[in-house]
Amino acid sequence: MLSTGGVVVVLAASVVVVGSVDRGATDSGLTGAPSTTATTQTEVRRVDLAQPFAGTAAAGWQDGAAGVVVPVPTPLAGFSAEQVAGALTQVRDVLITARLDPEVLYGHDLDRLAARFSERDRADVHTNKGYRTAIAPGSTLLGVPAKVAGTMTAKAGRPGELLVDTSYAFAYAFRPPDPERVNDPLHIISVVRVRTQYGFYDDRWDATGLTALDWSSYSYSVDCAAAEAGFLAPSLGKGGKPDLDAGDAERDAFDPAAPMATESTC
Known part of the structure; x- marks a missing residue:
């Protein structure tokens, strides 16, 4: 069973503290019509709903599943290259299912995700x-592919154990209830960064x-109230004023290689 820790609620962002299993273990409120003049405090960033990621760090990322790339497999600590390739492919499939499959995103069919996990984890997939x-x-996604960037790495663990580490960022574009009131891409774009580790074992591989x-x-x-309940919804320009420089916060939030935040700014 995973231990989720808690959401630390403190620009609308949320953190889920590391969970582990027994392996040892702008102030930018919405305005009326979009302004035609940038103020000295906040630059208005126009939003094209056909290209909602334009002007953000995710604009150049791959679309959807194309952003989840399996590295070239090599033999590792008793596991053949074919076994390593199989493990990496399983991890890729579960990331795509968990983060990009609409039936899973909206909670309509969690069985297809649970089936990819070991028996001891399956019940937890439905509740966690x-x-x-x-x-x-x-909330409803806009209908354009999510943008994805990140890495996946296989390594040897304990004897008979193969580990796969992943660090990915997924950027989602939401359909705004009132498009005319959107004057910043981050009103409708939410970013989820996830780091995971999965284990494979030579005594029960198949x-x-x-x-x-x-x-x-x-x-x-993100919408802070939704985040506290474990859901993802767009900020729509609401949220607290960031304690850190907004530019740095945005850059790090989009970068899957940046250190994982330990505090929320909701």
């Missing part, structure tokens, strides 16, 4: 939203699916 991105009730070991996640530019 940390395993997936959970779109908040009443008998089980993924074994979830450690994970942590961080979401940025």
